[in-house]
Each structure stands twice: as structure tokens, then as C-alpha cells.
Amino acid sequence: MRILQACAELFPLLKTGGLADVAGALPPALRAAGADVRVLLPGFRPMLEGVTELTPVAELDPPAGLCPPESGARLLRGRLPACGTPAYLIDAPRFYLREGGPYADDAHRPYADNHLRFALLGWAAAALAHGLDPDWQPELVHAHDWHAALAPAYLNAAARDGKPPPSVFTVHNLAYQGVFPGSAFAALGLPDAQFDMHGVEFHGQLSFMKGGLYFADHITTVSPSYAREIQAPEQGCGLDGLLRDRAHALSGILNGVDETVWDPATDALIAARYEAGHLAGKRRCKTALLRELGLARTARAPLFCVVSRLTEQKGLHLVLQALPALRARGAQFALLGSGDPALEAGFADAAAADPDGIAVRLGYDESFAHRLIAGSDVILVPSRFEPCGLTQLYGLKYGTLPLVRRVGGLADTVADTRLETIDTDATGFVFDRFSADGLISAADRALALHARKADWKRVQQRAMQRPSGWGRAADEYLALYRQLLS
Structure with a gap:
């Protein structure tokens, strides 16, 4: 089973929150369970410096409004040294090599072109699913949070001769939705029909999160209770109606702990190691x-x-x-x-x-x-x-x-x-x-x-x-993948 995970950050290379911990721990857990998993990441400086054995795979040719041909964007392939998982990087210096953080500048102002920077992540995920790398093609794309949420939309737009490769979209926090002015849609190269209430349009604006929720074959959240809560107005952030409509394709899979990083019996960062029987x-x-x-x-x-x-x-x-x-x-x-x-x-x-x-x-x-x-x-x-x-x-x-x-x-x-x-x-x-x-x-x-x-x-x-590792979650994700692929 060939699975592509698309996300914007990954521990230990780049972390602003819990998404990075999940993105760093889930792929090796899936690989340990027998899946052929690769990760797609933006080419932020920490990624370029932390991924080893980088080699070029292809020049990227996204829609001109998304990333002009003269930008020289390309896809690189390498390996995550901490876990040995293969990784793809989008090498697009004009988008990702900046002095501020991954999403905002040093004054905490979001970059004005974030809609382009992260639409490129979704586009590249879809391109890989349609054969961008001649040596490896995923059977399923798993996109994480709003940064990668347009991957299912691009898969839908590029479908040839029937149904596109299946996709899973995981909501890590519905409150962060990737919402931009409606005028930003024109640059993305998506079909005009997708800027609709049955698509990425959200009260006249462009919502990456809504695109993932609408176009993905299955939606997951990172706990069962949260999957129920976001179907109600209090925590639905304006998207509860869509989530109720898609309740048949929505489930919660509880996160785990990366026990190679967080385990008091082996943790070299603490003053003394210990375990439950010896405190x-x-x-x-x-x-x-x-x-x-x-x-x-x-x-x-x-x-x-x-x-x-x-x-x-x-x-x-x-x-x-x-x-x-x-x-x-x-x-x-x-x-x-x-x-x-x-x-x-x-x-x-x-x-x-x-x-x-x-x-x-x-x-x-x-x-x-x-x-x-x-x-x-x-x-x-x-x-x-x-x-x-x-x-x-x-x-x-x-x-x-x-x-x-x-x-x-x-x-x-x-x-x-x-x-x-x-x-x-x-x-x-x-x-x-x-x-x-x-x-x-x-x-x-x-x-x-x-x-x-x-x-x-x-x-x-x-x-x-209490059982806390990623093995149980990996088994649940694999069961979901198999269901979608069948």
C-alpha cells in the first residue's frame, strides 16, 4: 500500500505545534505496520537542511498563476534521518526560503502569498498521485490540516477517466482554516466550478479547510470526541453543516505518543530516567x-x-x-x-x-x-x-x-x-x-x-x-486506507 502524507511541518525538523509531532510519528508507525509511506513537505530551510540524500526528481509545472515557470520550482527526494522515511521536498526558494517563520514574518504578520505557498503543496501532492515521480506513485493521498487541504481539490480537478486516487484529510484544529479573499482563487488553477458553496467558497471567501472537507473521500480528526463536537455550532467554526452532511465519511482516530521521543525510561533530556515500577x-x-x-x-x-x-x-x-x-x-x-x-x-x-x-x-x-x-x-x-x-x-x-x-x-x-x-x-x-x-x-x-x-x-x-504508542492509531489508519482503496 503506497501512501503519501502531505503536511507543512514535521518534528524534529520544524515544529510550531502538535501537527509536527503527529507528522513525525505517524509515517514510521505506518511503515512499521507494512505500508510504503512517503512524506511531502514544503522546502523550508530546516527541511532542506534536515532531509538527507536529496536528489532532483522533476521540474514543477503548476498553473502559471500559482507559480510562474521562471521560478525554477522543482521536486526533490531524500530521506528523513530520524526514522528513515522517504521524503519529497518542494524546492521553491521564492516561496519557502524567508527570514521569518513558516507562516508569518518576524513581526507575526501572515505572508500575503500564503494562499500560493500552500496551494503549491496541495498541487504537488496531486501531481505525485498522477505520476510526477516515474519511480513511485501513491495509491492514496493523506493531507494534514489547512496547509495541505487543497490536495483533494487538485486530485478532483485532475481526475482523468473517472474517479481520482482516494484521499484522506485530517483536521488537527478546525479553528485554523486558511481563509483568503475570494479574489485569490483565480491564481490557483482550479476549475471555476470549485468556487462554489459545494467546493472551496466560504461566505464569498476562499477556504482551504472547506476544500479539504468537501473534496476528500474521508475526513478524520485526531480524537473521536472532537469528530462529534465539530458537527455542532459551538465548535464547528461555521463548517458544522458541511460536517454533518459528511458525517458518514467522518471519524476520529486518537493520536499517540512518539515513544522514541517521549518515554521517561529512555529520555536522555531529563535528570534521571524512571518507569512505573521504579519512580x-x-x-x-x-x-x-x-x-x-x-x-x-x-x-x-x-x-x-x-x-x-x-x-x-x-x-x-x-x-x-x-x-x-x-x-x-x-x-x-x-x-x-x-x-x-x-x-x-x-x-x-x-x-x-x-x-x-x-x-x-x-x-x-x-x-x-x-x-x-x-x-x-x-x-x-x-x-x-x-x-x-x-x-x-x-x-x-x-x-x-x-x-x-x-x-x-x-x-x-x-x-x-x-x-x-x-x-x-x-x-x-x-x-x-x-x-x-x-x-x-x-x-x-x-x-x-x-x-x-x-x-x-x-x-x-x-x-x-496506559497504552500510548502510535501502533493502535497506525492500525486504524491502515484499516481506513484499505477500505478506501477497496
Whole structure:
């Protein structure tokens, strides 16, 4: 089974969020299960520098409005060294070699030509499916998030003699849709008929996300609960009607954890390695973390942490509101993240006012994220909505019990701890109402459990032993691929 995965970022080469972790872990898991998988990526500088054995495959000849012939765009083939997966890169310097980030400049302004930069990704995926590489042709295209969402539209447009090769489109976050002015459609080289309510048109604008949802043969999300939630207005982001119409072709497949990267038994980035049956290393991780952060070393004080983008979606304003109550109850707090300037300032001010109990690092540091999760007791993920969430999965794996809101993938992965569940399925703490009071109530239960060391250890060990790898998800994707190909 020959599968092409098309996406805009991939760990460890380029990461702005959870999409990169999924894109880096799913292909090798599919290969381990017997699929012939290759990855298509934009030729951002980190990709060109990180993919090995690069050789030219073909000159690209997309529609002139999308990428003029004189641009010299070409397709390269190489290998991802971390997992050995073959990779294609779109070598288009005028589009991808820029001084800013992958989607916006250094001032955080989205590039004005993003509709062209990522339409080229979708076009190239379709071109590969129609034989662009004479040595390898995918039987199915799997496109990830809005950046690659036009791949199914281009497959549909280029279909010859009947049905195009099947496609799967995975929604990682419906809130980010790739919406552009309707006038941008003319440059893409797609049939005029596709700029329609039954196509890529969205209230007079061009929506990449809608194109993927409409033209893909099957839609997946990254958790079963999120697949249900986005069919309702609250989380459907204006596309719930289309998703309800396509409910027969919509399913949720829960993300996994890349255990070659996230496993406390083998993690070289943490102070001491440990596993469920031998937790002394976790205690050493906490001691080292408190020393690194300059927090008071109080053995009985639980350490709550956050590793997140600082946005309203992630519920970080609730954490900021709850901090005084957490500190009054004896808990400590540490955060790694960046985003909304007001949230950054609020957390920085809290840390400055209480350096013994609160530590904040603005920005992102992959190595420190490992140390922070390994050394903390509770990880907070109080999201307003959450397609899947990965940090709670890392928390489970590292015995850092997640405190989450009952929504999306958080509801699918964390079982609430109550008196009647301590001996059965409890793995963390869950609250329902999106409020600081709801978060504090769940934190009170976490603090009460932390004071009962035997019960805490029981829940902690169960969390760590929860199956978390990508093998199960890979099997579900392969079953879906087989169904579409049959």
C-alpha cells in the first residue's frame, strides 16, 4: 500500500505545534505496520537542511498563476534521518526560503502569498498521485490540516477517466482554516466550478479547510470526541453543516505518543530516567527541576505545570485566575509557553511577585519541556476546546497527572479520579465548566490525592501504564486506507 502524507511541518525538523509531532510519528508507525509511506513537505530551510540524500526528481509545472515557470520550482527526494522515511521536498526558494517563520514574518504578520505557498503543496501532492515521480506513485493521498487541504481539490480537478486516487484529510484544529479573499482563487488553477458553496467558497471567501472537507473521500480528526463536537455550532467554526452532511465519511482516530521521543525510561533530556515500577528517578527529576527554576524545595508541595501556547483556547486565563488559590493551598507552579502578550505579562508578573512558588519561561524549549513535564506532579490542560492534545499524553506517560477539562481528546484520554475510580481506571483529574472555579475544584481533588501517597502512586502508575504508542492509531489508519482503496 503506497501512501503519501502531505503536511507543512514535521518534528524534529520544524515544529510550531502538535501537527509536527503527529507528522513525525505517524509515517514510521505506518511503515512499521507494512505500508510504503512517503512524506511531502514544503522546502523550508530546516527541511532542506534536515532531509538527507536529496536528489532532483522533476521540474514543477503548476498553473502559471500559482507559480510562474521562471521560478525554477522543482521536486526533490531524500530521506528523513530520524526514522528513515522517504521524503519529497518542494524546492521553491521564492516561496519557502524567508527570514521569518513558516507562516508569518518576524513581526507575526501572515505572508500575503500564503494562499500560493500552500496551494503549491496541495498541487504537488496531486501531481505525485498522477505520476510526477516515474519511480513511485501513491495509491492514496493523506493531507494534514489547512496547509495541505487543497490536495483533494487538485486530485478532483485532475481526475482523468473517472474517479481520482482516494484521499484522506485530517483536521488537527478546525479553528485554523486558511481563509483568503475570494479574489485569490483565480491564481490557483482550479476549475471555476470549485468556487462554489459545494467546493472551496466560504461566505464569498476562499477556504482551504472547506476544500479539504468537501473534496476528500474521508475526513478524520485526531480524537473521536472532537469528530462529534465539530458537527455542532459551538465548535464547528461555521463548517458544522458541511460536517454533518459528511458525517458518514467522518471519524476520529486518537493520536499517540512518539515513544522514541517521549518515554521517561529512555529520555536522555531529563535528570534521571524512571518507569512505573521504579519512580525514584521521578523524584530526582523534581529536585533537579526545582533547583533549576529557583523554586523553594518543599518536598510535600505538589508542582503544577503548563507547557502550552498562551491562548484563550487553551484556557490559560483560567490558570492565571486560579494561581492565587493554588498558592494559598500550598501548590507551586511552573510554565513554559508563549503567545498572547497579556497572558505573557500576567504570568511574568505573577512569577516576579512570588519567585519561591512560581516560575515562568516565555518561549519554547523542547529540552526544557521534557524536564518540566518529568519533574512536575500535575500538568494543566484546561482547554475551551481541544482536538486531541498531546501534553496530557506526555503527562500520562511521565506520571505527571493531567488536570483537564472534559472536552475533545482530553475527555478521550484522561479518566477522572474519584473515590469509586481510584482502584479501576483513574488517571487524572477532569472538570466540566469552563471557569476558574471548575479548575480550582479539580485542583483541590488533586491536592487531596497528592497528600495520600499510596493512592497517588496507584493512579500515577496506572497513568504511566496506559497504552500510548502510535501502533493502535497506525492500525486504524491502515484499516481506513484499505477500505478506501477497496
